[in-house]
Each structure stands twice: as structure tokens, then as C-alpha cells.
Amino acid sequence: MITVDEKKMEWHQGITIRELLNRLEHTQFCAAVRLNGKLISTPAFETTKIPDNAVIYLLPLIAGG
Amino acid sequence: MAEFTLKEIKSLEYVRPEIEKGYTDHSLHVDLSSKDIKINPIEPKVKEKFIGGKGYDLWFMWNSVSGKTKWNDPENAICIASGPLGGTPGYPGGGKSIVTTISPLTGIPIDSNVGGYFGPYTKFSGFDILEITGKSDAQIVVLIDGIDSKIKLYEAEGLTDDSYTLSTQLTDYFDKEKPVNISVVSTGSAAKHTELGCLNFTWFDAKRKRVRYKQAGRGGIGTVFAHKNVKAVVARWGSVSMKSNNPADFDAMKNVTKLHAGEINELDPKQNRMALVGTTHLVPIMNDHDCLPVNNFKYGMHPEAHNIGEAVYEHIFDKGFDGCWRGCAVACAHGVKDFVPFTGPYKGQKVFVDGPEYETVAGCGSNLGVFDPFFILEMNFYCDTYGLDTISIGTGIAFVMECFEMGLITKEHTGGMDLSFGNRLNALELLHQMVRGEGFGMIVGKGIRKMKAIFAKDFGADAAIMQDIGMESKGLEFSEYMTKESLAQQGGYGMALKGPQHDEAWLIFLDMVHNFMPTFENKAEALHWFPMFRTWFGLCGLCKLPWNDIVPEDNRQNPEPAKVVKHVGWYADFFSSVTGRKVSPDDLIPMSEAVYNFQRLFNLKMGYGTREFDTLPYRAVGPVTVDEYLSRVERYDKDLTENYKVDITGMEITEKVAVLRKHREARYEQLKDAVYKRRGWTPNGIPTLETVKRLGIDFPDVIELLKANGVC
Numbered sequence: 001m002i003t004v005d006e007k008k009m010e011w012h013q014g015i016t017i018r019e020l021l022n023r024l025e026h027t028q029f030c031a032a033v034r035l036n037g038k039l040i041s042t043p044a045f046e047t048t049k050i051p052d053n054a055v056i057y058l059l060p061l062i063a064g065g
Numbered sequence: 066m067a068e069f070t071l072k073e074i075k076s077l078e079y080v081r082p083e084i085e086k087g088y089t090d091h092s093l094h095v096d097l098s099s100k101d102i103k104i105n106p107i108e109p110k111v112k113e114k115f116i117g118g119k120g121y122d123l124w125f126m127w128n129s130v131s132g133k134t135k136w137n138d139p140e141n142a143i144c145i146a147s148g149p150l151g152g153t154p155g156y157p158g159g160g161k162s163i164v165t166t167i168s169p170l171t172g173i174p175i176d177s178n179v180g181g182y183f184g185p186y187t188k189f190s191g192f193d194i195l196e197i198t199g200k201s202d203a204q205i206v207v208l209i210d211g212i213d214s215k216i217k218l219y220e221a222e223g224l225t226d227d228s229y230t231l232s233t234q235l236t237d238y239f240d241k242e243k244p245v246n247i248s249v250v251s252t253g254s255a256a257k258h259t260e261l262g263c264l265n266f267t268w269f270d271a272k273r274k275r276v277r278y279k280q281a282g283r284g285g286i287g288t289v290f291a292h293k294n295v296k297a298v299v300a301r302w303g304s305v306s307m308k309s310n311n312p313a314d315f316d317a318m319k320n321v322t323k324l325h326a327g328e329i330n331e332l333d334p335k336q337n338r339m340a341l342v343g344t345t346h347l348v349p350i351m352n353d354h355d356c357l358p359v360n361n362f363k364y365g366m367h368p369e370a371h372n373i374g375e376a377v378y379e380h381i382f383d384k385g386f387d388g389c390w391r392g393c394a395v396a397c398a399h400g401v402k403d404f405v406p407f408t409g410p411y412k413g414q415k416v417f418v419d420g421p422e423y424e425t426v427a428g429c430g431s432n433l434g435v436f437d438p439f440f441i442l443e444m445n446f447y448c449d450t451y452g453l454d455t456i457s458i459g460t461g462i463a464f465v466m467e468c469f470e471m472g473l474i475t476k477e478h479t480g481g482m483d484l485s486f487g488n489r490l491n492a493l494e495l496l497h498q499m500v501r502g503e504g505f506g507m508i509v510g511k512g513i514r515k516m517k518a519i520f521a522k523d524f525g526a527d528a529a530i531m532q533d534i535g536m537e538s539k540g541l542e543f544s545e546y547m548t549k550e551s552l553a554q555q556g557g558y559g560m561a562l563k564g565p566q567h568d569e570a571w572l573i574f575l576d577m578v579h580n581f582m583p584t585f586e587n588k589a590e591a592l593h594w595f596p597m598f599r600t601w602f603g604l605c606g607l608c609k610l611p612w613n614d615i616v617p618e619d620n621r622q623n624p625e626p627a628k629v630v631k632h633v634g635w636y637a638d639f640f641s642s643v644t645g646r647k648v649s650p651d652d653l654i655p656m657s658e659a660v661y662n663f664q665r666l667f668n669l670k671m672g673y674g675t676r677e678f679d680t681l682p683y684r685a686v687g688p689v690t691v692d693e694y695l696s697r698v699e700r701y702d703k704d705l706t707e708n709y710k711v712d713i714t715g716m717e718i719t720e721k722v723a724v725l726r727k728h729r730e731a732r733y734e735q736l737k738d739a740v741y742k743r744r745g746w747t748p749n750g751i752p753t754l755e756t757v758k759r760l761g762i763d764f765p766d767v768i769e770l771l772k773a774n775g776v777c
């Protein structure tokens with residue numbers, strides 16, 4: 001089980017950030033997430049595997065300074 | 066601390082205009098040449114059209130300067146205004162000041178949106194805007210004392226040039242018992258030797274018992290301030306409450322304040338955590354997307370970038386509330402205590418550093434090829450203390466370093482200094498030279514545009530290559546984002562009224578990462594809506610960060626999440642509740658449009674403001690050099706073959722660089738056409754007669770200006 005934006009979701013071995021986003025709605029503007037407190041950006045979505053019990057927040061559209 | 070004297074030379078007692086629905090409807094004018102102090106009513110039609118803040122600044126400046134006025138002419142004005150909503154405690158970002166003047170770097174109006182308490186305190190003291198003109202022989206301190214209803218001018222002697230110490234001394238001097246009543250505007254000692262001077266605006270941090278700073282950084286406003294011989298402008302005001310603006314509908318204002326602040330308190334910890342890390346979260350994100358400027362914007366990422374990002378600064382920042390306006394829930398104005406510089410006059414002493422923000426980290430760190438968080442703190446500290454803009458300093462020194470590495474300048478020109486990328490000590494030495502008024506630092510302090518001319522004329526450097534790598538447009542140094550892969554952001558910088566600062570439009574991710582605006586028309590629409598909406602914050606005395614750096618949880622379900630429409634609705638409610646002027650979200654853009662177009666016309670009045678000035682150095686558009694091309698060879702080859710349908714078989718890299726350049730530059734010109742059309746401008750980038758009439762800014766002198774430029 002993982003927690004995504006404070007909602008529980010099923011977890012499976014090897015799931016990546018990209019797969020997770022594909023399972024969710026309205027994520028086309030997500031360019032960064034916080035995975036267990038660490039920032040992960042788009043270029044690493046395919047390769048970053050989510051561990052079990054992870055806590056994930058989807059960051060809002062990056063808006064610049 | 067050194068002894069100083071303030072000799073009162075002028076005092077004016079006044080009846081404090083009451084605040085009504087966010088406005089005092091009065092202006093304060095100080096002429097430093099004649100020492101005249103004037104308080105004038107502001108006409109309703111000015112309020113109706115220019116709203117406040119930057120709108121008021123531009124209108125007052127327009128009436129003070131002629132098209133021939135230079136930055137160092139006495140008639141050049143420094144205007145500082147908050148806005149009708151400015152000074153609302155608890156509303157996130159609800160207390161900004163907007164500063165304008167004719168910039169020494171650009172020759173056109175520069176505007177800067179800054180925190181600290183000065184703008185609200187000046188308004189509560191009775192004035193929607195302060196305008197300073199003239200030039201004094203002696204150093205002057207201006208006091209706006211809203212508690213005692215007095216405006217005073219003092220001749221100052223013995224006051225330090227060091228901005229931190231100066232602000233502390235004057236805060237103590239004018240209200241030792243209640244330092245929170247004081248806000249000081251000052252610059253530092255390098256402002257008079259350079260054209261990159263900033264203004265420091267203070268607020269008193271009651272918990273830390275110290276004066277804190279925010280900067281009106283861009284465009285050399287501090288240089289104008291120093292040239293006028295103003296040592297400081299001080300505002301003194303007492304208690305502030307949600308009723309201070311005397312809002313039209315208090316309950317509605319309280320309600321929308323609660324909604325916005327409540328949302329930020331709940332969501333910031335889950336989103337960008339700005340209350341903990343400020344804007345340093347952007348460093349790793351920009352780096353991951355190849356958008357963090359490295360080595361003078363040559364590259365967009367570096368393996369050591371994470372050393373200067375949020376993960377490090379979170380542990381360096383002093384913990385505690387860091388709102389640069391009272392009760393701002395974002396509270397992102399962090400600082401570092403007990404930092405010990407390793408160079409300069411503060412070497413070995415413990416100091417407090419206000420910052421760094423993303424721009425300073427990228428400008429004075431990665432862009433100089435330095436990934437040391439403590440070096441960045443030292444650059445930040447000395448820039449503030451000396452009154453220098455960290456963005457122009459970072460981008461300017463990055464240019465110098467690339468020129469040095471290319472052999473365009475040598476140790477012979479730099480006074481023996483090795484200015485290769487990564488040379489921390491010599492970068493700092495340039496700042497110290499600027500304050501001492503000596504050495505190569507004096508040339509660097511003139512900004513990139515003038516450096517290019519000096520390097521070419523006096524050092525024989527190749528002007529063409531410097532044109533390509535010198536990251537300035539309209540004379541202003543770029544802020545710290547890479548734009549090579551975002552045509553929309555190239556427009557966001559190249560067509561920004563004051564020069565390449567991202568506060569008009571920040572479209573990199575929408576464009577480059579999300580491909581949300583594939584056509585020229587889409588981009589033009591974005592380059593209309595975003596600059597107009599962002600302008601609105603400057604009219605009202607607000608900070609833009611709470612608009613789109615923390616967003617509602619359901620925002621991503623909106624088809625246009627970048628606009629954060631729920632917040633736009635709140636801003637309309639906020640405006641209506643304070644001013645009593647009922648507006649809907651759709652009304653906000655036309656409000657800004659009038660001021661935005663007026664600023665464009667102001668540029669025209671000053672001899673600029675046409676298509677030829679909306680240009681970019683090629684470094685902002687594509688790879689200048691062969692090694693730059695090779696560093697992203699797949700990307701550029703793909704661009705040539707897929708987007709421009711070029712057969713690259715057998716092409717040398719130099720040829721590829723040239724062909725890509727031809728296409729990308731043509732594409733930028735096409736974008737200009739689309740944007741000008743969308744904004745209601747001629748193909749030469751001038752607002753049409755129809756546009757100025759529609760916006761109600763068809764004043765007789767505007768019509769004359771259009772006629773003189775062949776528009777009607």
C-alpha cells in the first residue's frame with residue numbers, strides 16, 4: 001500500500017512514478033513529485049521505482065520564481 | 066557603531082488623509098533639489114485607469130520625465146507605491162511595494178515588486194504613492210512619519226554606507242521603543258560606483274529582534290537613488306489591522322483572506338514547502354529539466370546542482386516565521402544566521418543573510434560554475450550589503466567568465482585575476498572592487514551591454530560572439546532560467562516591457578515539458594494573458610507567489626491549470642471587498658491591459674518600445690558554439706530533421722549550428738508577429754490607435770506620440 005496525496009493506493013513490486021501517474025486522472029501537468037520527501041522530476045519518472053509504504057505528493061504545475 | 070548626525074532641514078506637518086476603501090487618494094512628492102515637499106490629491110480618473118501600485122508609478126513618472134530624460138537627470142523620478150490591497154495583514158502576499166524609475170541600464174522604466182513594510186506604512190501614513198525627483202548636494206534622509214503626521218528632510222553626516230548597519234541605525238534612531246514601526250529604504254556603497262544598484266526594503270523581525278531585508282533588485286534603481294544623494298527613506302507607522310485599509314466590505318475581505326491563507330497553511334507543507342525552503346525547491350527541478358543556467362546559460366544541468374538546492378538550504382535556513390509581509394502564510398523570505406564570510410570587510414564575523422532565493426542561487430552559483438551553498442550565501446550577503454542586484458551580478462559575472470575562458474579578455478584586462486568559471490575568490494573580489502570603486506570590478510558593474518562595448522573597443526574582443534553570449538536584452542541582464550527549448554519563454558523574456566525578467570511570463574514548463582501551446586497563436590495567447598494577469602499584482606500591491614506556487618487540490622482537474630482560476634476568483638473578490646468596485650475575474654485582465662500598454666508607450670516615448678528592441682542574444686534561443694551543439698546533439702539533430710525537415714546527412718556540425726540558428730531565429734520573429742497581433746499592436750510592436758482607444762489611454766500626448774511614430 002502507498003499513500004498518494006493522502007489517499008491509500010494499491011502497490012505492486014516495480015511500479016514506477018510514470019505508471020502511477022498513468023493510473024491517476026488529470027496528471028498531464030505533473031512535472032515533479034515528492035517521493036518519501038525527495039523531489040523526483042519528469043525525466044526520472046520512468047526509472048524511479050516506488051517502494052512499498054511510500055508517501056507521495058504530486059507537486060502542482062511548476063510556476064517559476 | 067560610528068557616530069552620525071541628522072540635521073533637520075525641512076519639516077512639514079500635515080493632516081493625514083484617511084484611508085477609504087484601500088486608498089488615501091493623495092500623493093507625496095519630494096523634490097531633492099528645491100527641498101519642496103508637496104501633498105496632492107489624486108484625481109478619480111487616474112484611480113479608475115491606473116488602479117494603484119505600478120500603474121500610479123508609471124503615470125506620475127510619465128508626467129515628470131520627457132522623452133529625453135536620462136537616468137541621472139534630476140527630473141528622473143523614483144516612485145514607490147503599494148496599491149489598494151497592499152497592507153492587508155494575513156492576506157498571503159498582501160503587502161508589497163512597487164518601485165519604478167528610468168533605468169541606467171535600459172533608458173526605459175524599470176519596475177520592481179518588493180516586500181518589506183515600506184509601501185503599506187507609507188500608505189497608512191496618508192500617501193498612495195511617493196515620488197522623489199531632483200538631486201541633493203548633501204546626503205538626505207527622508208522621513209514619512211504617519212504617527213506624528215510629519216514629513217521631514219534631514220541632512221545626514223557620518224552615516225555608514227553599509228546597508229544593513231544603516232537600516233539598523235535608522236530603525237533605532239526613529240523608533241527605538243517600537244522598531245517594528247519602522248521601514249527603511251536604502252541602497253549600499255556599490256550603488257554609486259555601478260549601474261547595478263538595488264534598493265533594500267526593511268521590516269523588523271520581532272522574534273529575531275533584527276532588521277530584515279527584501280530587494281527591489283532589477284535595473285539599477287539603487288544607482289538612481291545613490292545618484293540623487295538619498296541616503297535613506299524611512300516610513301514610520303503604528304498598528305496595522307485588517308481594518309487599516311478601511312475596506313468596503315470587511316466581512317467579505319475577512320472571508321476571502323481566511324480562505325486563501327487557510328488553503329496555503331494546509332497545502333504548502335504538501336506541495337512546495339515554501340515555508341521551509343523558500344524557492345530553493347526550484348533548483349533541483351530546473352536542473353532535472355535542463356533549465357538551470359550553468360556556465361553563462363551554456364548548459365542547463367550539472368551533476369553537483371543538488372548541493373545548492375532545497376535539500377541543503379532547508380538545513381541552513383534559520384527556523385522561524387519568515388513572512389516579508391505581516392501574516393503572509395507562504396512565509397518564504399528565509400535567512401541564515403551566524404554566517405561567517407571568508408572575504409571582505411566582514412571576514413570572520415558572524416552575520417545574518419537574508420536569502421538566498423532561487424534567482425540568487427542560480428545566478429551567483431550554477432551560472433558561475435560554483436556549487437557551494439556557502440559561497441552563494443557570501444555573494445548574497447555582500448550584494449545586499451553593498452546594494453547590488455544579485456541577478457545582474459550573477460549573469461554579468463557569468464558573461465565575464467565565459468569571455469575569459471574564450472580568451473576574449475585576459476588577465477591583462479582583469480588586473481591579473483583568473484576569472485574562469487568556478488573561481489569563487491575572484492568573483493567575490495569583483496564585488497569588493499565595486500564597493501571600493503576600483504579595478505576591473507568597475508567595468509563589470511556597468512552591466513553586460515556596456516561591457517560588450519568596452520571589451521570590443523578597448524580590448525579588441527570579437528563583438529559578434531559577445532552579442533551571442535552576453536545575456537542581456539534591452540540592456541537588462543537575464544534572470545535565471547534557460548529558454549533554449551521554450552519558444553514561449555523566449556517571447557516571455559524578449560517581449561517583456563522592462564527587459565528579460567520572468568515576472569511577466571513564466572511559461573517554460575507549459576511549453577517545453579507539457580507542450581500545452583503547440584501553435585504560435587497558442588503561445589501568443591499565453592503571452593497575452595499571463596503578462597496581463599501578472600501585471601495586476603503590481604497594480605494592487607500584492608505578491609504573485611501565493612497565486613500559483615500553492616494551488617487548490619482540485620486545480621489539476623481544470624482544463625487550464627496554469628491560470629489557477631479558483632485563486633483568480635478570490636483575487637477578484639478581494640479587490641471588490643476592499644475597493645467596493647465590483648469586479649469579476651474577467652475584469653482583471655482589462656485593468657492590467659491599460660497599464661501594460663501604457664508602459665509599452667512609455668518605452669516608445671523614451672526612444673525604444675518597437676520591434677527592434679525585443680531582441681534576444683542567440684544563447685537564449687539555441688546553441689551558439691559547436692561544443693554547445695554537441696552537448697545536446699540528439700536534441701538539435703532531431704529539431705533540424707523533424708521540426709524543420711532539414712536533411713542533415715553529411716552536414717558538418719558548424720553547418721548544423723548555422724542552419725538551426727536560421728530556423729530558430731525566424732521562428733522567434735514569427736512569434737513576435739503573433740504576439741503583437743494578439744496584443745493589438747502594429748507589426749512594429751506599437752499599440753494601435755484602436756487599442757489605446759479601447760483601453761481608454763488615448764490621452765492627447767499619447768496620440769501625439771503615436772502620430773510621431775507613424776501609427777496614426
Ligand code: SF4
Nearest residue numbers: 158389393395397608
Ligand atoms: S509569498 Fe514570500 S515573498 Fe511573497 S509576500 Fe509572502 S513571504 Fe514575501
